Amino acid sequence: MKNDMNEEKQKKLEKSVNRQKLFNRIKIGITLFIVIGLIVYLYAVYAAASSLTIEDKSIRSLHSTGSINEYEATLVLEIKNPTSTAIEIHRFTYKAYLDDNFVGEGEKSYFSINPYTTITIPYSVTQEISGIGDGDDDGIGDDVAPQAVLFSEPVPAGLNSASLS
Numbered sequence: 170m171k172n173d174m175n176e177e178k179q180k181k182l183e184k185s186v187n188r189q190k191l192f193n194r195i196k197i198g199i200t201l202f203i204v205i206g207l208i209v210y211l212y213a214v215y216a217a218a219s220s221l222t223i224e225d226k227s228i229r230s231l232h233s234t235g236s237i238n239e240y241e242a243t244l245v246l247e248i249k250n251p252t253s254t255a256i257e258i259h260r261f262t263y264k265a266y267l268d269d270n271f272v273g274e275g276e277k278s279y280f281s282i283n284p285y286t287t288i289t290i291p292y293s294v295t296q297e298i299s300g301i302g303d304g305d306d307d308g309i310g311d312d313v314a315p316q317a318v319l320f321s322e323p324v325p326a327g328l329n330s331a332s333l334s
Contacts, residue, residue, distance in 0.1 A: 221282070224247040225246070226247075230242070230243045242265070245290070245291050246289070249282075250287075251285065252285075255283050258281065258282070261290070263276075
C-alpha cells in the first residue's frame with residue numbers, strides 16, 4: 170500500500186515537473202519572439218531614418234523686420250520618406266549661412282513623416298545679421314538687404330537631427 174502511494178506521489182511529482190518544464194519553454198519562446206520582433210522593428214526604423222531624403226530646400230520669403238540689420242526668413246524643406254515605416258522626428262536642427270557668414274539657426278520639434286510621403290516643413294526665423302554692408306566703415310549702405318541666400322544639400326548630424334548650411 171505504501172509502495173502504491175509512493176508511486177502515485179512520484180507520478181504526480183513527475184507530472185508537475187514536466188508541466189513546469191513546458192511552461193519554462195513557452196516563456197522562453199515568447200521572450201525570444203518579443204526580442205526578435207523588437208530587433209526587427211528597430212532595424213526597420215533605422216533603415217527608414219537612414220533613407221529619408223531632402224527633395225527640395227528653399228527660402229519662401231526674406232524681408233526686413235523694420236529694424237536695421239534684422240530680417241525674417243521663411244525656410245522650406247521637403248523631406249521624403251520612401252519606406253513603409255513611419256518616422257517620428259523629435260528634434261530637427263538647422264544652421265543658416267549667408268556668404269559663408271553664420272546668420273542663424275533653428276529647430277523644429279516633434280513631427281512625423283508617414284510611409285511613402287513627402288512633407289513640407291516651413292520655418293520662420295528672425296535673426297539679426299551683422300557684418301553685412303558696403304564694405305567700408307563710413308556707415309553708409311550698411312543697412313542694405315543681404316544678397317539672396319543659397320542653401321547647399323543638408324548634412325545629417327545624426328538619426329534625429331540634420332544641419333543645413
